[in-house]
Amino acid sequence: xSGSARIGWGLxxxxxxxxxxxxxxxxxxxxxxxxxxGLAWQAGISLAAAAGWALLMNVAWPSRVEDWAAQxxxxxxxxxxxxS
Amino acid sequence: xxxxxxxxxxxxxxxLLVVGFYLLLLIGLGVLSSRLFRGTSAxxxxxxxxxxxxxxxxxxxGTTMTAFALVGSTGKAWELGNGVYGLMAxxxxxxxxxxxxxxxxxxxAIGKRHGFRTQVQYFRGRFQxxxxxxxxxxxxxxxxxxxxxxxxxxxxAVMRGxxxxxxxxxxxGTTLPNxxxxxxxxxxxxxxxxxxxxxxxxxxxxxxxxxxxWANAFQTIVFMITGVxxxxxxxxxxxxxxxxxxxxxxxxPDHMTRARIGKLQFVTYMFVPLSVGMFPHxxxxxxxxxxxxxxxxxxxxxxxxxxxxxxxxxxxxxxxAGAGIMPPGGNPNALLPKIVQTLLQDPYLTGLLxxxxxxxxxxxxxxxxxxxxxxxxxxxxxxxxxxxxFSDRAQVMLGRGFIVFxxxxxxxLTFFPPPKxxxxxxxxxxxxxxxxxxxxxxIYWRRTTRAGAIASVLAMVVTWGTLFYEGLIRPTLAGExxxxxxxxxxxxPVTLIFAASTAALVLVSLMTKPPSDxxxxxxxxxx
Numbered sequence: 001x002s003g004s005a006r007i008g009w010g011l012x013x014x015x016x017x018x019x020x021x022x023x024x025x026x027x028x029x030x031x032x033x034x035x036x037x038g039l040a041w042q043a044g045i046s047l048a049a050a051a052g053w054a055l056l057m058n059v060a061w062p063s064r065v066e067d068w069a070a071q072x073x074x075x076x077x078x079x080x081x082x083x084s
Numbered sequence: 085x086x087x088x089x090x091x092x093x094x095x096x097x098x099x100l101l102v103v104g105f106y107l108l109l110l111i112g113l114g115v116l117s118s119r120l121f122r123g124t125s126a127x128x129x130x131x132x133x134x135x136x137x138x139x140x141x142x143x144x145x146g147t148t149m150t151a152f153a154l155v156g157s158t159g160k161a162w163e164l165g166n167g168v169y170g171l172m173a174x175x176x177x178x179x180x181x182x183x184x185x186x187x188x189x190x191x192x193a194i195g196k197r198h199g200f201r202t203q204v205q206y207f208r209g210r211f212q213x214x215x216x217x218x219x220x221x222x223x224x225x226x227x228x229x230x231x232x233x234x235x236x237x238x239x240x241a242v243m244r245g246x247x248x249x250x251x252x253x254x255x256x257g258t259t260l261p262n263x264x265x266x267x268x269x270x271x272x273x274x275x276x277x278x279x280x281x282x283x284x285x286x287x288x289x290x291x292x293x294x295x296x297x298w299a300n301a302f303q304t305i306v307f308m309i310t311g312v313x314x315x316x317x318x319x320x321x322x323x324x325x326x327x328x329x330x331x332x333x334x335x336x337p338d339h340m341t342r343a344r345i346g347k348l349q350f351v352t353y354m355f356v357p358l359s360v361g362m363f364p365h366x367x368x369x370x371x372x373x374x375x376x377x378x379x380x381x382x383x384x385x386x387x388x389x390x391x392x393x394x395x396x397x398x399x400x401x402x403x404x405a406g407a408g409i410m411p412p413g414g415n416p417n418a419l420l421p422k423i424v425q426t427l428l429q430d431p432y433l434t435g436l437l438x439x440x441x442x443x444x445x446x447x448x449x450x451x452x453x454x455x456x457x458x459x460x461x462x463x464x465x466x467x468x469x470x471x472x473x474f475s476d477r478a479q480v481m482l483g484r485g486f487i488v489f490x491x492x493x494x495x496x497l498t499f500f501p502p503p504k505x506x507x508x509x510x511x512x513x514x515x516x517x518x519x520x521x522x523x524x525x526x527i528y529w530r531r532t533t534r535a536g537a538i539a540s541v542l543a544m545v546v547t548w549g550t551l552f553y554e555g556l557i558r559p560t561l562a563g564e565x566x567x568x569x570x571x572x573x574x575x576x577p578v579t580l581i582f583a584a585s586t587a588a589l590v591l592v593s594l595m596t597k598p599p600s601d602x603x604x605x606x607x608x609x610x611x
Contacts, residue, residue: 016178019170019354022347026331034325036332036340037396039166045174046391048257053181053385062189062611065376069193075209075606 005060012052019045095249095269102184102435103243103442106306107283110299110446114197114287117295131521135297137381142301143202143369144382146447148180148360149304150231153393155442156309157504158423159416167342168401172351173394177387183520184383187361188370188468190527190609192379195371198606202455203367203523204463210526210607211534212599214375214467219541221463223515224364225490228452230512232494233444237417237508239499240273242441245412245421246434247271253320257428261511274553277498280442281491284449289484297372302441308392310440314424315396321427322403329399332406339402348574355578358515363522365455403582416506456490457483474582502560514578517534521586525593530604535591544581551577 002011024038031040135143161168191206200206204224208217244267252269259265287295322328334341340352360366373379397420404423410421424437461483466474474482502508522540523531553569555577572580 004263011546012178013435019178020351021170025347028337030329030333035399035606036166036329036330036402038342039341039395042170042174043391043395045170046387048179049174049177049181049387050384053185053387054413056185057384058378061380062609064610065189065193068610069196069376071197073198073606075198075603076469 002059005056008052008056008059012049015045015048015052018048063072094212095247095252096431096432097250099246099435099438100250100271104111106439106442107279109482110283110287110303113302114295115288117287117291117298118324122252132263135294135369135378136374137378139297140305140369140373140378141382141385141453142388143297143539144184144366145386146300146304146307146444146449147178147306147363147365147451149390149393149444150235150238150448152234152238152506154307154397154441155241155286155417155420156234156509157387157394157397158401158404158420159411160506161339161398162405162411162419163416164344165176165341165405166398166402167345167350169394170342170399171345171350172356173390173398174387175354176357177390179354180360181383181386182437183361184379184386187527188366189376189379190377190611191523192370192373192611194527194607201368201371201462202459203362203364206461206464207369207522207537208467211537212603213538214533216534216541217463217467219538221459223519223541223545224362225461227329227455227515228364228456229490229497230467230508230519232449232452233490233497234509234512235449235496236277236280236498237273238401238427239442239445240276240498241417242421242438242445244270244273245418246425246438248425253260253420259307273498276558277495280449283496284446285487285491288450288454288487292454293310293521296454296540299450300447303447305379307440307444308389308547309446310437310443311393311396312429314440315400315436317433318423319403322407325399327404328403330406334406335408336402339368339405344568346571346574349569349571349576352575355517355576356513357517358512358520358582359513362516362519364459365451367450368455368458376492380432380611390437414575422483453487453491453591454483457487460486487493502556507556510569510578511556514576514581515544515548515552517578518548518581518585521582521589525589527609529593529599531598532589533593533598535596536589536591539592540585540589545583545586547584548577551581564592 019042021038021041023034027037028036031037033045105114120373123519149289157168164577183276194200194206198209202210204220207220208214225429248267250550251271255267255269256271256324257265258270260572276522287299291298319325320330329340338344370379400423408420409426411417411422420441421438428434428437461479463496465482466479519541522537551570551572
């Protein structure tokens with residue numbers, strides 16, 4: 001795994017930990033005048049997750065997977081069907 | 085303080101006409117895609133592996149967002165507050181995309197290389213076990229049925245809510261024990277269920293999975309747009325977003341917090357979205373992707389799309405609590421239609437938004453219908469009778485026959501509805517999530533054995549069955565009032581089921597003879 005990929009996965013791990021925002025449990029405050037703070041935080045987690053996945057698509061994409069899939073199957077007949 | 089809602093002056097049937105027009109559009113789409121349908125089983129079941137990035141995104145998202153996401157989430161937020169978003173939506177944005185990336189792409193490669201069309205075929209091949217296939221098939225079908233049921237119940241609840249008073253001389257409504265009549269003159273759920281099933285069956289029979297994918301894309305766009313429109317209009321009717329939230333702070337401050345959700349419950353909810361790794365219909369969508377790179381758009385956009393749909397639903401749910409809006413009979417499933425009907429007194433808008441909700445529901449049903457037909461034809465009939473026993477056309481007919489059978493069974497189950505759509509969905513997802521260790525180990529752990537796989541499935545069935553009975557069936561049969569979620573030591577039941585299936589998989593695999601390296605090598609995807 002490349003250094004960039006490690007950073008990308010590390011970022012996703014941080015986002016996952018931040019998802020458990022126990023500090024927002026009892027708050028009744030709002031942001032933007034209407035959005036409960038806890039909901040805004042979690043919506044931000046969704047945005048961050050999308051950004052994190054976009055980064056991982058670039059730095060951790062399994063580049064050999066299509067070549068692997070294109071190889072002929074060596075399974076016996078009962079294991080699967082003929083590739084279409 | 086309850087908001088005084090104005091009573092409808094007349095029950096216009098215009099919303100019904102708008103919904104009818106939308107259903108006709110779907111039928112037209114089915115006719116159009118049937119012109120491209122080649123009549124072959126490969127085209128019907130996997131659309132000749134021709135699904136590109138946009139269609140895959142729309143299909144996967146549309147299929148995942150069912151009545152659970154719209155009707156269920158709004159009702160659940162009305163019950164528990166804004167924390168429902170964190171429970172399911174943001175967690176899903178992380179977990180779903182992780183599963184697409186870590187599991188979906190590898191399964192696509194394995195399916196493409198070995199020609200697998202369903203997950204039962206895959207597991208049979210991976211573990212060289214007919215028994216595992218015959219064991220998995222009924223379990224997967226049994227878990228899909230509640231998923232279908234969620235859709236039909238959601239559609240019935242929505243139509244019942246928005247058509248109140250339209251047919252007072254035809255439909256008497258429901259009389260409560262206190263003598264009060266609810267849903268007077270509204271279309272009963274059995275008619276909505278029949279119509280929805282008929283329309284979806286028509287367009288998937290016309291064009292198979294390609295038709296389902298097209299309809300999914302179209303319906304996903306429709307429900308996302310109408311959802312945004314509904315959000316803007318409903319907030320406007322409540323005096324604006326700021327005022328609607330202020331009413332929650334004043335009248336129901338619990339809904340601004342997560343006071344009604346346990347912390348351990350919140351953490352263990354994270355297991356539930358792992359279900360996407362074992363949804364049969366998503367597995368089939370993965371197989372239909374053109375290339376591995378087709379997954380990129382789905383993985384990145386999925387968390388954003390979830391946010392676009394769920395944030396408005398959660399806000400509407402808590403705003404309803406703040407405004408004192410009560411769903412008929414206290415049933416959370418009926419909240420969204422109640423809001424649409426009482427706040428938006430424009431029949432065209434009501435019709436449009438109802439069509440949008442139905443779009444979300446039907447875009448889940450279609451892929452599942454096709455998937456069930458595929459599994460039955462390939463995993464049971466052709467597997468038992470032989471590949472060459474049936475012509476291509478006969479395979480398609482068999483698939484269609486089984487779809488009609490399962491839809492019929494599901495339809496009959498709608499006459500015995502559970503109290504809450506959201507809870508039924510979570511039970512259904514919990515079962516699939518507990519099968520996730522199996523698919524993950526099959527890709528990443530060479531040491532996984534056939535006996536370990538079977539033990540994992542059996543452990544899931546026993547623990548899930550026991551907890552499902554204790555948590556939903558027994559209280560429902562006993563007529564008990566279910567307050568809050570069913571938890572085990574403060575945790576979601578999925579935690580226990582997941583732990584049992586994982587432990588059985590690992591322990592039994594370590595105790596039994598490993599498969600040959602040559603065979604396992606065929607499933608270890610180079611990345």
